[in-house]
Amino acid sequence: MSGKHTVLHDPHGLIEAELPLDRAPYEALVTAVLAWKNPDLEPCDYEQIALQLTGHARAVATDVRRHAAALPKNDGRGALAEIVLREAAGRLSVPLEGTARCAQNRARLVRALYTRLDRLTEALPAAP
Template sequence: MIEVELRLDREPYESLVKTVLAWTGPDTLTTRNYEQIALQLTGHTRAVAADVRRRSDQLSKNSGPRALADVVLREAEGQLSATIEGTVRCVQNRARLVRVLYERLDRLNAELTRSKRTCPD
């Protein structure tokens, strides 16, 4: 119930995702630092995934956006089950998950807004 009341603080994580995905060249942080960043992104990914699930559950079971959300959530859960490694590659994979889930969340929110306009209560 608590999760329903909390809004995600999106901006800092979007900034982190953008920074992490811009990394190129040799690893410059310690393994432990990469692990900590991956853990932060993992926790946030799970929170965004829960938000995506709540939004998709508001759509009809036959809707295309809900089906796409289900696919994205299954893929995200599969990737989150992988062991965290203290590497740039691992951190960037977690960052991509955050980005994809936010994109799906935005599309679900748009769909919910559109459906409320066309089917008022």
């Protein structure tokens, strides 16, 4: 194999927009994390879980933003999406900690973003 590689330039995220989110494993992770009562994990494990949830939250937020942009400007669902996205940006700007609380907060964020995404995708008319 040669050392050649191709650099993909997709500044508008069009390729990513065509790929569906792998939702099931993250929903299972969210459910598990939110069910914790007194977990006894190492701080690095909590941080790794929070990191996974952070990355997925960013991907879901991108989907929410894309779907909201497709709505008419006077549609209230788009305004609600913007509120959720602003809150998500604020929560994602908080540094990660190696705690159960941090991981659970990221899990709640992923759940909230999926709730908004579901409402937006229900709102969009079917393609002809």
